[in-house]
Amino acid sequence: MRKFTNRLLGITAAATLVAAGVVLPALPAAAATVSDAWTDKARYAPGQQVTVTAEVAGTGSVQFSLVHLGVVVQTGTVQATGAGTVSWTVTPPTADFTGYMVHVDAGTTATQTAIDVSSTWTRFPRMGYLDEYPAGMTATEREEVVSELSEKYHLNALQYYDWMWRHEAPIERDSSGELVDTWTAWNGDVIAPSTVSGLIDAGHELNMAALPYSMSYAALEGFTTNGVSADWRLKYAKDGTDWKFQMLPNRPDTNLWIMDPTNTDWRDHITAQYSDQIDTFDFDGTHIDQLGNWGDGASNGGMTDAAGNPVDIPIGFRDLVADTREQTGKPVGFNAVDGFAGSSLASSSSDYLYTELWENHETYAEVQDYLATQRAQSGGKAAVTAAYLNY
Numbered sequence: 001m002r003k004f005t006n007r008l009l010g011i012t013a014a015a016t017l018v019a020a021g022v023v024l025p026a027l028p029a030a031a032a033t034v035s036d037a038w039t040d041k042a043r044y045a046p047g048q049q050v051t052v053t054a055e056v057a058g059t060g061s062v063q064f065s066l067v068h069l070g071v072v073v074q075t076g077t078v079q080a081t082g083a084g085t086v087s088w089t090v091t092p093p094t095a096d097f098t099g100y101m102v103h104v105d106a107g108t109t110a111t112q113t114a115i116d117v118s119s120t121w122t123r124f125p126r127m128g129y130l131d132e133y134p135a136g137m138t139a140t141e142r143e144e145v146v147s148e149l150s151e152k153y154h155l156n157a158l159q160y161y162d163w164m165w166r167h168e169a170p171i172e173r174d175s176s177g178e179l180v181d182t183w184t185a186w187n188g189d190v191i192a193p194s195t196v197s198g199l200i201d202a203g204h205e206l207n208m209a210a211l212p213y214s215m216s217y218a219a220l221e222g223f224t225t226n227g228v229s230a231d232w233r234l235k236y237a238k239d240g241t242d243w244k245f246q247m248l249p250n251r252p253d254t255n256l257w258i259m260d261p262t263n264t265d266w267r268d269h270i271t272a273q274y275s276d277q278i279d280t281f282d283f284d285g286t287h288i289d290q291l292g293n294w295g296d297g298a299s300n301g302g303m304t305d306a307a308g309n310p311v312d313i314p315i316g317f318r319d320l321v322a323d324t325r326e327q328t329g330k331p332v333g334f335n336a337v338d339g340f341a342g343s344s345l346a347s348s349s350s351d352y353l354y355t356e357l358w359e360n361h362e363t364y365a366e367v368q369d370y371l372a373t374q375r376a377q378s379g380g381k382a383a384v385t386a387a388y389l390n391y
Contacts, residue, residue, distance in 0.1 A: 031058055032057070032059055032060030032080040032106040032107055033058050033106055033108075034055065034056050034062060034104050034105070034109050034110065035057070035109070035111065036055040036111055037053065037102065037111045037112065037113040038052070038053055038151035038152070039053075039102075039113055039115055039151070039154075040053070041206045042116070042126075042149075042150040042154055042155060042156040042208045043116045043117075043156040043207040043208075044115060044116065044117050044118075044207065045118075046094040046119060047091065048117075049089055049090070049091045050092060050115055051087050051089050052064060052087065052088045052102050052104070052113060052115075054078075054086055054087075054104045054106075054111065055084075055085055056083070056086055056106060057080075057082075058082070058106075058107070059079075059080060059081055060106060060107060061077050061079060061080075061106070062078045062080050062104065063075065063076075063104070063105045064102060065105075066092060066100050066101075066102055066115070067100060067101045067102070067103060068093075068098065073092070073093065076088045080106065092117050093117075097118050097119075098118075099116055099124075100114065100115040101113075101114055102115060114154060116156065121157050121207075121284075122331050122352050122382060123382060124156070124382060125157050125352050125382050126155050126157065127156075127158070127159060127384050128149050128155040128157075129158060129159040129160070129161045130145070130159070132189075133160075133191045134190070134195060135190065135192035136192075137195045137198065139198060139202075142199050142202045143202045143205075146203045146206060147202075147206065149208075155208065156208055156209060157209040157284075158203055158209070158210055159211050159212075160196065160199075160200075160212050160213055160283075161213045162185060163212060163213065164214075164277075165183040165185060165191070166185075166186065166220045167186075167215045167218040167219055168223050168226050169226040169273065170214070170273055170276075170277050171273075171277060171280055179280070186248075186254050187247070187248065196281055197281055200281055200282055200283065201282075209284040209331075210283050210284050211284060211333070212277050212283045212287065213287055213289060214270075214273075214274055214287060214288050214289065215256075215290075216261055216270070216289060216334070217234070217258050217270075217290065217316075218259070219259055220255070221252060221253050221255040227269060228266070228269060229265065230306070232259045232265060232305075233257050233258065233305075234258045234260050234304070234305065234311060234313075235303065235304050235305070235306065236295065236302070236303060237296075237298075237303055237304045238296060238302065240308065243257075243258040243294065244256060244258060245258075260305045260311055261316030261317055261320050262311050262312065262315060262319065267316075267319065270320075271320070272327070274327065278328050283330070284330060284331065285331035285332060285333070286328060286331075287333050287335075287354070288320070288333065288335065289334075289337075290334070290335060290337055292340045292358070293337075293338070300312045300313060300314065300315075313341065314340070314345075320334075321334055321350050322348065325349050325350075325351075331351035331352065332350050333351060333352045333353065333354045333384070334348070334353075335354045335386075336354070336355045336374075337355070337356050337358070338357060338359065339357070339360055342374060342377075343373075343377055346377035346378040346381070352381060352384060353378055353384065354383070354385075355384070355385050355386070356385075357370065357385060357386075367385075371383060371385070
């Protein structure tokens, strides 16, 4: 009660002094504080200027430090004058394939961000993905999507998942050869090519590579209308039945037929599609997928061609990588699903390695062994491992 009474007296006295024309000294301004920081691009070429932005509140000095392996390389100070952001521009040393930490300090607060100086994204690939390409998505909305992935996660490569019309014919055109306004994918998604292009352009502004998800050997029901022969399909060696999947229940039109990757006619067809999607959308390479080992665990896949001849699927994958690289002239990566064809893909001409690890690699020891083997077989190529949350 006494403290409360004293507070009332103090307030009353202050009010009386102000009313009498007496000016009280202003309270000291709060020191600047910093809560977050980010860079303006996901990756920088050697010699390229970097803008680091920090979210601040209050008034005071904000210190920036560019650090490499614990050694301060450059520093700078910017004055904050209230809530908002402050920015610092810096040009890191020109050494290629070098990473830096940026420490940002204000008062008793601090935050960090990072800088990757690399002439190509394939040296240190940090990959995420997109999976929605609706019509009507504005330029601002596209920029916000890719900017968040760059600023928060430093992703320098985005996989465009489920972007295609059909697996054997990714791009739908009208009778005159022009892109349609929208196409409907096998799963019912409506895709706007203009949105795909806009997202790619927005990513390029941030030095983020764009990679189209591309199936290595799948063709959707009705594939013969797109120049694919039924003679190219694969069969199970154990009983001679076709290797195919119905992707949606009670929807035979969603059947995926699996083709022989050792068949040069199939490879010629699909690599021409890969080249077309790069030329049409300005993709930066080709990200290729497969389904893993469905052939009774046989190392070669346990499949035959349509005539009943054994097929070595991993060798077909290796050759598909080489053909794609030659056809497109752009980087190629290929998913070694749960390690299937991992050795062939590690020793292929792929630019980066990619693996979804499933039932055969559930322990840390199994993951470590797989990645160590992959690195040795590839000569140290960069590797991406898909990390899915375990629900």
